[in-house]
Amino acid sequence: MTVELFEKIPNNVNLSADKRLQRALEQWLPNYISWWKEMGPDQFQESDVYLRTAVSVESDGWAHFDYVKMPEYRWGIFLEPQVPGRTIGFGDHYGQPAWQEVPGEYRNTLRRIIVTQGDTEPASVEQQRMLGHTAPSLYDLRNLFQVNVEEGRHLWAMVYLLHSYFGKDGREEAEAMLERRSGDRDKPRILGAFNEPVKSWLDFYMFTMFTDRDGKFQLCALSESGFDPLSRTCKFMLTEEAHHMFVGETGVDRVVQRACELMKETGSNDPQAIVKAGGIPLDMVQRHLHLWFSLSEDLFGGEISSNAAEFFAAGLKGRYKEDGYSEHTGLNQFYEMPVPSEGGKIVMTQVPLRNAMNEVLRDGYVADCQRAVDKWNRTIERQLGERGADFKLALPSRRFHRQIGIYGMNAGNYFDPSGQPISAGEFESQRSKWLPTDSDREYLKQIMRPVTEPGKIAGWIAPPARGINGQQIEFEYVRHLPA
Amino acid sequence: MENAAKTESTHPVPPSFETAPDRYRHFRIELDGDVARLLMSVREDEPLCPGYVLKLNSYDLGVDIELCDAVQRLRFEHPEVRTVVVTSGRDRIFCAGANIHMLAQSTHGFKVNFCKFTNETRLAIEDACRHSGQKYLAAVSGPCAGGGYELAMACDEIILIDDGSSTVALPEVPLLGVLPGTGGLTRLVDKRKVRRDRADVFSTLAEGIRGKRSVEWRLVDQIAPRSRFAQVVHTRAHQLATEAKAALPSAPGPQTGVVLEPLSPTVDGDTISYRFVHLKLDRTHRTAHLTMNGPGPGQAVGSAEALHQLASRGELWALRAFRELDDVLCRLRFHEPLIGLVILQTRGDRAEVLAADAALYAQREYWLGREVLLNMARVLRRLDMTAKSFFAVVEGESCFAGSLLELLLAADRSYVLESPEVKLATGTLNAGALLCGNGQTRLGLRCHDQPARVDEILRRGEAGPLSAEDADKLGLCTVLADDLDFADTLRLAVEERVSLSPDALTGMEQNLRFPGPDLSEGKVFGRLSAWQNWIFIRENATGPQGALTSYGRPERPSFDWRRT
Missing domain, CATH: 3.90.226.10 (2-enoyl-CoA Hydratase; Chain A, domain 1)
Structure with missing residues (x-):
């Protein structure tokens, strides 16, 4: 690989002088590009997409907009600038200088954390690769691709850490992230939600709303890390992640708005009337919300977790906004949570705080999700006025439809959306009421027809409030679409 | 038969080792x-x-x-x-x-x-x-x-x-x-x-x-x-x-399996009785008397078919008796930690044991013969690895012959009554069919100071049972005592033995039982008894801040860094 190529990679890690990183990237980059071409957005590799590229961490540098063909996107390596004298903010090493190199005793644990986080990035690109064919507008198509290339950059960010700090097995792990495939029976992605298909644009908005929001909280927790390069990397990633959540949150909002508009137009509250009119009825939105919220909650890990305790104790993964806490060791404190016990009863139980760190992080997540749901409900109110009183979207209880942890169905626990314990049979009998059905999927497939004319929008979603980067909604966000 | 249901104990030991x-x-x-x-x-x-x-x-x-x-x-x-x-x-x-x-x-x-x-x-x-x-x-x-x-x-x-x-x-x-x-x-x-x-x-x-x-x-x-x-x-x-x-094909003969019937011992206070094996506990003296009976007539089968029939009816002594011994050893280990010394005794007809052994050995190429022999060897190895002292006691009615002689050879000591009725008998199975975990015969380990003696003993044994005196000369008796001394000698030895440190005895016995070269099998037992379980009781593992104690808890372990 030529030196010029390295010079084209935007970075603030002094790549042009870092022989070790160059050697690692030399191997990895061609494989990354092959992976992108094979698993990135299907058939849109030659299109010109109006994308944001980060070219530096300065305030004018992280959002540079221009048309670019995705395989030529300038994926870069950026860390937030180092804070001189930064100390570890929590755990047993509280107050000690932050590590600039990986501490040997935590090397394997850190690598596992980074690999698990990194693996989700290419996974989501794979999950979304067919969506370009059914985008409701060029605006949405562009947003999809923006999310995709930035997930690619997030992979780069994690690979940078593996390459720079973890030697040979770091390089092997970086390769392995290009070998696993979302939903593949033989080489699945590491975490469950990242093997679920993102089939429709409603799934995509839910994914970017709920699953990428898990990403936000994980990145926030890791940005507290005592391992400074990880902390700085994650801080920068958060700025990009914010856009993904914006896409999800506003996407769902626009679907909700459109459903309300159709309710008004048809004068009917009957979901079937909305279906007839080509919209997505609110009960179908609610079912998807149930699904993606519960899948995403699983990503936080078990409610009572020795790993979580270890990560916190070791100073590797902190709490959301750790600074806001007055006490940072987490010792001799307890977290009260409802734990299913014998006979299906739920008992409030004191769990040592460190072991409950996943749940602490989940608390912040649930509150953040609730804020978005409230916003969607305000849209319903605004649209429907008094008539909308019966229509409220709601997060299910965090016990509902869980695959792992103390509420997990694998342990034989079933709960309704309000969190009441029920039998497996009851759950199954209500499943089609609570979770997306085959006919929902079939219907969504039917209405997801691509709209490629600038400024036009599909009938099942409202247009966005404004364009990207101050452009008009009519702007041609993607050019040279595949025939 | 005891109830295998969960006990209320906080000790994870079942009442029985039998299942199906x-x-x-x-x-x-x-x-x-x-x-x-x-x-x-x-x-x-x-x-x-x-x-x-x-x-x-x-x-x-x-x-x-x-x-x-x-x-x-x-x-x-x-x-x-x-x-x-x-x-x-x-x-x-x-x-x-x-x-x-x-x-x-x-x-x-x-x-x-x-x-x-x-x-x-x-x-x-x-x-x-x-x-x-x-x-x-x-x-x-x-x-x-x-x-x-x-x-x-x-x-x-x-x-x-x-x-x-x-x-x-x-x-x-x-x-x-x-x-x-x-x-x-x-x-x-x-x-x-x-x-x-x-x-x-x-x-x-x-x-x-x-x-x-x-x-x-x-x-x-x-x-x-x-x-x-x-x-x-x-x-x-x-x-x-x-x-x-x-x-490894099987020699001709019935190729269908034989069902291992329940052993169902009778447990009555401090005794456990099987068909061939009896255990009597003397808790006051922390000793146990383990008696194994030889077979009755009819075990010296002449064909694979006959062997299979006996086993299918649950009447094959070599299978049943050693399964019983196996079960009783497990009970001794897990249920009776306070018993420090086991007196090994045998009863029965020496000739019947030797005949049964020989008939079984003749079927060693037939799958069932092979399995029965392999099982006897495994059970004896379980005895070798049991952390209790074993004294074999040989008296007039004793039947230390062939496969049962292995009990004496496995024991830490043998106390032999000097009397004309007392006889020991070697047989086919002492020559290499029932190896210890280190790949040696028990007879070889007993004669490790004079390897040539193994052949001598086997040869003499072919000519008929050994008298107590001859057995002593050939190195098979730790203590030979006449009827005036025997009971007291044994009593003193027993009382002395159970007064010694149980830890030291376990270590000592395991060091002495297997002289000469060792195999992986011995290494594993030695290391799990010593290293693994020493580490388990160290502060660094199970102390208040040990790694095992801390596992799953919010605190991280804290070590004493001194290497030992």
Whole structure:
């Protein structure tokens, strides 16, 4: 690989002088590009997409907009600038200088954390690769691709850490992230939600709303890390992640708005009337919300977790906004949570705080999700006025439809959306009421027809409030679409 | 027969070591011609005692007893099976090893016994692989850690699923501050021949190793992706079965299995009575009298058919009596930690023992003859490895002949009454059919100072029973005493023995029982009794801030850094 190529990679890690990183990237980059071409957005590799590229961490540098063909996107390596004298903010090493190199005793644990986080990035690109064919507008198509290339950059960010700090097995792990495939029976992605298909644009908005929001909280927790390069990397990633959540949150909002508009137009509250009119009825939105919220909650890990305790104790993964806490060791404190016990009863139980760190992080997540749901409900109110009183979207209880942890169905626990314990049979009998059905999927497939004319929008979603980067909604966000 | 139901004890020991497939809680055997599948599917909520949950296919003694039973029954009841596929009945987990919380709440003595029992089952698997033509194939379809990987290593071959996440691992050192010492470390280098520097890396890597590297490092023999895993396992299992049949065919005779009937001893206060074995406990003196009776007439069968018939009726002495001995040894180990000395006695007709032994030995090429002999050898090895003192006491009615003479040879000492009625008799089975764990005969170990004596004793034995005096001259008596001295000599020896430090005695006996060269088998027992369980009781593991204590708790361990 030529030196010029390295010079084209935007970075603030002094790549042009870092022989070790160059050697690692030399191997990895061609494989990354092959992976992108094979698993990135299907058939849109030659299109010109109006994308944001980060070219530096300065305030004018992280959002540079221009048309670019995705395989030529300038994926870069950026860390937030180092804070001189930064100390570890929590755990047993509280107050000690932050590590600039990986501490040997935590090397394997850190690598596992980074690999698990990194693996989700290419996974989501794979999950979304067919969506370009059914985008409701060029605006949405562009947003999809923006999310995709930035997930690619997030992979780069994690690979940078593996390459720079973890030697040979770091390089092997970086390769392995290009070998696993979302939903593949033989080489699945590491975490469950990242093997679920993102089939429709409603799934995509839910994914970017709920699953990428898990990403936000994980990145926030890791940005507290005592391992400074990880902390700085994650801080920068958060700025990009914010856009993904914006896409999800506003996407769902626009679907909700459109459903309300159709309710008004048809004068009917009957979901079937909305279906007839080509919209997505609110009960179908609610079912998807149930699904993606519960899948995403699983990503936080078990409610009572020795790993979580270890990560916190070791100073590797902190709490959301750790600074806001007055006490940072987490010792001799307890977290009260409802734990299913014998006979299906739920008992409030004191769990040592460190072991409950996943749940602490989940608390912040649930509150953040609730804020978005409230916003969607305000849209319903605004649209429907008094008539909308019966229509409220709601997060299910965090016990509902869980695959792992103390509420997990694998342990034989079933709960309704309000969190009441029920039998497996009851759950199954209500499943089609609570979770997306085959006919929902079939219907969504039917209405997801691509709209490629600038400024036009599909009938099942409202247009966005404004364009990207101050452009008009009519702007041609993607050019040279595949025939 | 006692009730095998859970006791209220906080000690994870069952009242009985007997079970049967229709009572298994954690295993399932599926038969398919010459291949059997042994599926491990541990019920989380059925530990032997309260205080822990058997998550992730982790095991306690209750699980292990079923495994032991399954291995034993596959040999006797299903001789047509030539490959046993050991696999998990649960999705995405193979076995997470011994249950940590169970170990944490157990006494030191229990842990040693538990580890020994576990390893004996693994040795039985290896014995089947090596000598019975029944191969074991570990089909590892999910994470496989600690004792789970040790179990896999006990098999001939390991196939690991290559799904990008399933690993084999020995995480004890980095995660828990203890050892994968129930044969794990030793089998890694001695059996699987993993390079010792790689073994060092592997044993300090909590997350383990997966995929191609696990094959390169010889940690597993083969990997297969999820979509082809079942097929690869199936194909290899049948290949192994075909190879095993060719390598070790059975001599002609009935090829169907024989059912191992329940032993159902009568437990009455301080006595346990089986058909041939009787145990009487003397708790005041912390001793036990273990008496084994020889066979009645009719055991000297002349054909494979006759042997099979006897065994099918549950009347084959060599099988039944040694199964009883096995069971009573387990009870002694687990139920009677305070018993320090076992007096070994025999009763019966020496000629009948020798005739039964010879008839059995004549059928050693026939599968059932072979299995009965192998079982006798395993039971005697369990005795060798029991942490109690054994004194053999030889009197007029004694029947230390042939296979029963092995009890005397296994004992730490022999007390022989000097009297014309007292005789010892060697036979066919003393010459090499019932080897110790170090590959030596007990007679050879007894004469390790004068190897030529082994042949001399066997030759003299062919000519008829040895008198007490001759036995003494040939080195078979520790103490020879006449009837005036005998009782008192024995009493003093017993009282002296039980007054000594039990720890020191265990260590001393294990050092002295196996003079000369050692094999992996001996290394494993020695190391698990000493290293593994020493580390277990150290502050760094089980102290208030030890790694094992801290596991799963919010505090991280704190070590005393001094090397010992």
